[in-house]
Amino acid sequence: MPVASAVLRGGVWRFGDWVSGDDGIVRFSELRNFGDDHDPAELARMCFATLVPDFAAKVTPGDIVVGGRGFGIPSHPPAPRALKAAGIAAAVVESTDSAFIRRSLNAGLPVVTCPGITSRVEQGQELSVDLAAGELTIVDSGEVLTTKPFSPAMLEVLDSGGLVPYLERYLAGETRA
Amino acid sequence: MSQTVAQKVIARAAGADSVAVGDYVTVTPDYTVMQEIYFHRNIKILERLGVEAIRYPDKVVAVLDHTPQAALGSEHVIRNRESREFVRRTGFQNFFDAGRAGLRHLVMVEQGFARPGLLVFSDEPNIASIGAVGALNVPISTEVLVSMVRDSNWVRVPASVRFELTGTLPPGVWVRDLVQAICHEYAGGDGLVQRCVEFGGVSRLGLDSRQGLLAGMYHAGADTAIADVDDVALAYVRERADGRPYEVFAADEGAEYDEVRTWDLGALEPFVTVPPRHDEVVPVSEVAGRRITHAMVGSCASNRIEDLRAAAEVLRDNEVAPGVVMYVTPGSPEVFAAAAREGLIELFTERGAQVLSPGCTTCWGYLGALADGDVAISTNQEHYAGRAGSRNAVINLASPYVVAASAVAGEITDPRPMLTMQGAGHAGR
Numbered sequence: 001m002p003v004a005s006a007v008l009r010g011g012v013w014r015f016g017d018w019v020s021g022d023d024g025i026v027r028f029s030e031l032r033n034f035g036d037d038h039d040p041a042e043l044a045r046m047c048f049a050t051l052v053p054d055f056a057a058k059v060t061p062g063d064i065v066v067g068g069r070g071f072g073i074p075s076h077p078p079a080p081r082a083l084k085a086a087g088i089a090a091a092v093v094e095s096t097d098s099a100f101i102r103r104s105l106n107a108g109l110p111v112v113t114c115p116g117i118t119s120r121v122e123q124g125q126e127l128s129v130d131l132a133a134g135e136l137t138i139v140d141s142g143e144v145l146t147t148k149p150f151s152p153a154m155l156e157v158l159d160s161g162g163l164v165p166y167l168e169r170y171l172a173g174e175t176r177a
Numbered sequence: 178m179s180q181t182v183a184q185k186v187i188a189r190a191a192g193a194d195s196v197a198v199g200d201y202v203t204v205t206p207d208y209t210v211m212q213e214i215y216f217h218r219n220i221k222i223l224e225r226l227g228v229e230a231i232r233y234p235d236k237v238v239a240v241l242d243h244t245p246q247a248a249l250g251s252e253h254v255i256r257n258r259e260s261r262e263f264v265r266r267t268g269f270q271n272f273f274d275a276g277r278a279g280l281r282h283l284v285m286v287e288q289g290f291a292r293p294g295l296l297v298f299s300d301e302p303n304i305a306s307i308g309a310v311g312a313l314n315v316p317i318s319t320e321v322l323v324s325m326v327r328d329s330n331w332v333r334v335p336a337s338v339r340f341e342l343t344g345t346l347p348p349g350v351w352v353r354d355l356v357q358a359i360c361h362e363y364a365g366g367d368g369l370v371q372r373c374v375e376f377g378g379v380s381r382l383g384l385d386s387r388q389g390l391l392a393g394m395y396h397a398g399a400d401t402a403i404a405d406v407d408d409v410a411l412a413y414v415r416e417r418a419d420g421r422p423y424e425v426f427a428a429d430e431g432a433e434y435d436e437v438r439t440w441d442l443g444a445l446e447p448f449v450t451v452p453p454r455h456d457e458v459v460p461v462s463e464v465a466g467r468r469i470t471h472a473m474v475g476s477c478a479s480n481r482i483e484d485l486r487a488a489a490e491v492l493r494d495n496e497v498a499p500g501v502v503m504y505v506t507p508g509s510p511e512v513f514a515a516a517a518r519e520g521l522i523e524l525f526t527e528r529g530a531q532v533l534s535p536g537c538t539t540c541w542g543y544l545g546a547l548a549d550g551d552v553a554i555s556t557n558q559e560h561y562a563g564r565a566g567s568r569n570a571v572i573n574l575a576s577p578y579v580v581a582a583s584a585v586a587g588e589i590t591d592p593r594p595m596l597t598m599q600g601a602g603h604a605g606r
Binding site: 017018020022023027028029030033034035036037069070073074077094095096097098099102103106107113148151153154163164167168170171 | 199201203214215216217218222225226227228252256302316317318319320322323326327331333335364365366367370371395396398399400453454559561562563564568
């Protein structure tokens with residue numbers, strides 16, 4: 001079983017408050033056939049393109065998004081899939097809705113909330129995220145912030161690589177939660 | 178432990194005496210409701226997983242509400258057929274096809290699936306509207322797929338805020354104006370995020386209006402919402418429950434809320450939400466006079482009979498202005514038929530509004546899409562760029578009163594003078 005939930009570490013992309021999932025992370029209006037899994041390359045190109053035009057060119061696989069209040073609201077499934085397709089390893093946000101957290105988890109992307117995070121880290125700083133322990137470490141300073149740890153059930157979905165591979169394992173009787 | 182209504186509903190679904198806010202708990206949902214758009218994807222996934230029949234066919238409700246009209250040239254012509262074959266093959270007992278459907282928000286309530294104390298998983302936060310009869314909507318997005326193979330899933334117990342309604346809506350003011358007042362205060366911050374909004378004092382609103390109110394709380398940031406169950410709600414449920422069980426919960430004395438406040442309905446006025454944010458809410462006077470090309474009444478915010486009556490009140494003695502296209506979408510066949518019996522379909526038609534068949538229609542531009550330069554005023558839920566067609570169209574959000582009055586004037590208009598002239602303004606009460 002791949003272990004996605006080991007401690008994640010990456011460079012920070014910092015965003016402000018109320019970055020919409022539908023018209024910020026992606027431009028939902030420009031996606032056709034929206035019940036489909038869209039081409040990851042198309043989603044990666046679209047990711048944050050309105051806010052940071054050169055995001056796709058500059059993002060490094062493993063980078064971490066730090067978002068403000070209401071991050072990702074409202075969203076449809078392409079929003080977290082775009083973050084994942086762009087190489088984002090995790091999002092740490094001031095706040096977001098539970099549907100976005102689930103949607104992201106199902107796409108294999110961990111999203112955690114941490115009020116105050118946007119004033120603690122700068123663009124480009126290294127952040128490490130320990131989902132099981134609920135610890136966020138700003139690598140430069142060693143400062144540790146806390147978040148609610150993922151539950152075993154959530155970690156199992158994440159470690160499976162998302163909802164569909166999780167269900168494959170569940171139906172094969174290979175899951176604990 | 179003193180508990181909120183949301184805690185009690187979740188505890189019941191978890192088979193526990195009580196649950197604590199913030200805890201992750203495993204629950205058995207009473208129902209899971211889903212729309213058809215993701216069927217195309219889910220059919221392929223279930224085939225790959227080797228799932229030939231859904232495990233709990235009586236507990237899953239599938240509603241064809243986004244694409245029941247399946248236009249020539251759209252992929253939905255084929256996909257709807259694919260969806261019908263899928264639900265038949267896999268044994269869904271509760272499938273609502275075009276002609277029997279309407280929005281799943283309404284289907285859940287009208288068909289008696291949503292009942293007090295029940296926990297409902299869904300694919301959309303706006304389905305919090307079912308809280309009007311005391312059922313708790315837990316939006317789980319793509320995870321509705323899980324309910325096709327398993328009878329349990331996790332939830333995180335939300336904190337609640339308690340909003341008590343007082344006063345009476347003034348003439349020409351609608352529950353949408355309350356939604357917008359709440360969005361104005363909360364949608365730019367995160368005071369309602371990951372929370373359940375629990376409403377008291379709801380007897381001041383009709384049951385339809387309560388549904389519209391709860392459906393809008395997502396846009397103020399909330400995960401879900403629920404209302405106290407009064408005699409009106411209970412009488413409705415009894416008519417529709419058909420012997421199926423339910424349990425009415427009230428919050429305990431001493432239940433913990435992140436915030437408790439009152440909202441005076443009598444202090445509200447007609448508002449307009451301008452794009453692109455939900456907290457950009459202004460009194461109608463601030464934007465009055467802006468030319469419009471389209472006016473829409475519909476969506477899970479405002480597509481029930483009380484909403485149609487409000488729009489009809491304005492159109493009783495007024496016509497849709499030349500140059501304005503107005504669409505009215507009743508939310509379900511039941512609402513459509515009720516509107517027909519009351520003469521509202523005739524009225525809308527004679528006044529120059531187009532009545533569309535039940536569905537999500539104009540809210541996502543599936544019908545009545547907007548072109549470059551169009552300016553709409555609508556009762557729909559979203560107004561970000563490109564939501565209903567062109568990114569270069571403008572969508573303003575308002576009540577059915579404001580939408581209908583604006584359609585008559587050809588520009589954004591305060592409905593109150595029009596209603597005063599008619600000595601009315603009290604639909605829904």
